[in-house]
Amino acid sequence: xxxxxxxxxxxxxxxxxxxxxxxxxxxxxxxxxxxxxxxxxxxxxxxxxxxxxxxxxxxxxxxxxxxxxxxxxxxxxxxxxxxxxxxxxxxxxxxxxxxxxxxxxxxxxxxxxxxxxxxxxxxxxxxxxxxxxxxxxxxxxxxxxxxxxxxxxxxxxxxxxxxxxxxxxxxxxxxxxxxxxxxxxxxxxxxxxxxxxxxxxxxxxxxxxxxxxxxxxxxxxxxxxxxxxxxxxxxxxxxxxxxxxxxxxxxx
Amino acid sequence: xxxxxxxxxxxxxxxxxxxxxxxxxxxxxxxxxxxxxxxxxxxxxxxxxxxxxxxxxxxxxxxxxxxxxxxxxxxxxxxxxxxxxxxxxxxxxxxxxxxxxxxxxxxxxxxxxxxxxxxxxxxxxxxxxxxxxxxxxxxxxxxxxxxxxxxxxxxxxxxxxxxxxxxxxxxxxxxxxxxxxxxxxxxxxxxxxxxxxxxxxxxxxxxxxxxxxxxxxxxxxxxxxxxx
Numbered sequence: 001x002x003x004x005x006x007x008x009x010x011x012x013x014x015x016x017x018x019x020x021x022x023x024x025x026x027x028x029x030x031x032x033x034x035x036x037x038x039x040x041x042x043x044x045x046x047x048x049x050x051x052x053x054x055x056x057x058x059x060x061x062x063x064x065x066x067x068x069x070x071x072x073x074x075x076x077x078x079x080x081x082x083x084x085x086x087x088x089x090x091x092x093x094x095x096x097x098x099x100x101x102x103x104x105x106x107x108x109x110x111x112x113x114x115x116x117x118x119x120x121x122x123x124x125x126x127x128x129x130x131x132x133x134x135x136x137x138x139x140x141x142x143x144x145x146x147x148x149x150x151x152x153x154x155x156x157x158x159x160x161x162x163x164x165x166x167x168x169x170x171x172x173x174x175x176x177x178x179x180x181x182x183x184x185x186x187x188x189x190x191x192x193x194x195x196x197x198x199x200x201x202x203x204x205x206x207x208x209x210x211x212x213x214x215x216x217x218x219x220x221x222x223x224x225x226x227x228x229x230x231x232x233x234x235x236x237x238x239x240x241x242x243x244x245x246x247x248x249x250x251x252x
Numbered sequence: 253x254x255x256x257x258x259x260x261x262x263x264x265x266x267x268x269x270x271x272x273x274x275x276x277x278x279x280x281x282x283x284x285x286x287x288x289x290x291x292x293x294x295x296x297x298x299x300x301x302x303x304x305x306x307x308x309x310x311x312x313x314x315x316x317x318x319x320x321x322x323x324x325x326x327x328x329x330x331x332x333x334x335x336x337x338x339x340x341x342x343x344x345x346x347x348x349x350x351x352x353x354x355x356x357x358x359x360x361x362x363x364x365x366x367x368x369x370x371x372x373x374x375x376x377x378x379x380x381x382x383x384x385x386x387x388x389x390x391x392x393x394x395x396x397x398x399x400x401x402x403x404x405x406x407x408x409x410x411x412x413x414x415x416x417x418x419x420x421x422x423x424x425x426x427x428x429x430x431x432x433x434x435x436x437x438x439x440x441x442x443x444x445x446x447x448x449x450x451x452x453x454x455x456x457x458x459x460x461x462x463x464x465x466x467x468x469x470x471x472x473x474x475x476x477x478x479x480x
Binding site: 010 | 261264301303304318322323327329331332333334336337346349351
C-alpha cells in the first residue's frame, strides 16, 4: 500500500512544485511588503495566501481523479494494472494519497499563515501583547469557551465523508465509462454527464431517507448524523463497486 | 500452465479475439504468429490480466487470471509504457519493489550488456533503447510465464542477437516463453511450438517440428501460406 502511495505522490509531484513555487513567490512579496512597512498590502497578501490555500486544496483533492483518468487512457496503465495487487489496494492507495496530500497542504498553509500573521503583528503591532494574549488563551481559557468541539468534529467528519463521496463517485464513473466505452471519443463527456446524474439521484435518495426518518426536520445534529452515515455507506458501496469493475470488466 | 477455451474479446465496434482455444505448456518456447490486427496482442493482454475477456475462459494453473498469475507472469508490451518521470534504473527499482521474482543483479547485467545508462530518463531513450529496456526489465524477472509482444521490434540486427540470447537464458524447464513477432525467420530456430492466429482465431497450434514434418514446409513458408 505504501509503495503504491509513493508512486501516486510521484505521479502528482509536478503540481506540488507549482504550489510550492507560487507560495514562495507570495512569501517573497509578503516579506517585501513587511520590510517596506506597507501594512495594507501585507494584509492583502495574507488574504491571497489564504485564497491560494483554498485553491490548492481543491485542486489536490481532485488531482487523484485526473491522474486516474490518465492511468486508464494511456499505456502507462500497464505499470499499475500489471502489478500483483488487488483492485481494492490500488484504489485505496489513490484515495489515501489524495487525503494525505490535502492534509499536508492544509498543514503547510496553516503554519505559513500563522507565521505571516505573527510577523505582521511583530512589524505593525505589539508582539509582546500578542504573545501574552495567546498564552492567556492557551493556558487559562477553557477550550469549550472558544470552540464547540462536538460541532467541529461533526463538521470535519461530514466534510471528509462528502469529499470521499465526490472522489469515489468520480472514480466509479470514470471506471464505468472506460469499461463500457473504451476508446470512444465521447467517453469523457458521458463520464461528466453520468457524474452529475448519479450525484442528483443519490442526493434525492438521501433526502427521501432523511424525510422518512426525521420528517420535515432539516439541519440539526440528528440530520447531520443521518447525512454522514448515508454518505459513508454510499462511499463504501461505490468503492467496492469500482473495485469489482476493475477486477472483472475493465480493460486497459 | 495457461489454458484458453473459446476465448473472445469484443470492443464497441470490433472483435479483436473471436475464438482462441490453446493450451500452453510448461518449459517450452512458443511463437505466436499473425499479421497486424490478428489478435496476438489482445490475447497476450488477456493472459497478463490487462484485458478482460468478453466470452470464453482463460485460466492460469487452473485458476482465473488475478493476483497470483500477475505475480508469476511477466508481460512485455509492444508499446512504451513506463512512467515518464522514471529513469532506466528507476524502472528496475519499481519492478523490484512490486515483483518478488525480480532479479536486480540480472537487470543490471542486462543493462550493461545492452549498453543502457541507469541514470538516463526513459523519455530520452531512442525507440531501440526503450525496446531494449523493456526486454531487460521483463527478462530480469524469474517468471513462470513470459509474454513478449514483438520483442525484436525497433531493435538493430546486432542487438537482436543479444535479445534472443537473453530470452533463451530465461528459458528453462520451469518457465514458458511466448513470443509474438513478424520476424518469423529469426524465431524459427529457437521455438518449440507455434500458434498461428488469423482474424482473432487460432488456426494452427502445435509442436513446431511436428508441424514442419506434417506439412512438409518450414514455419516461414507456412506463415506465408496461411496469411497470403
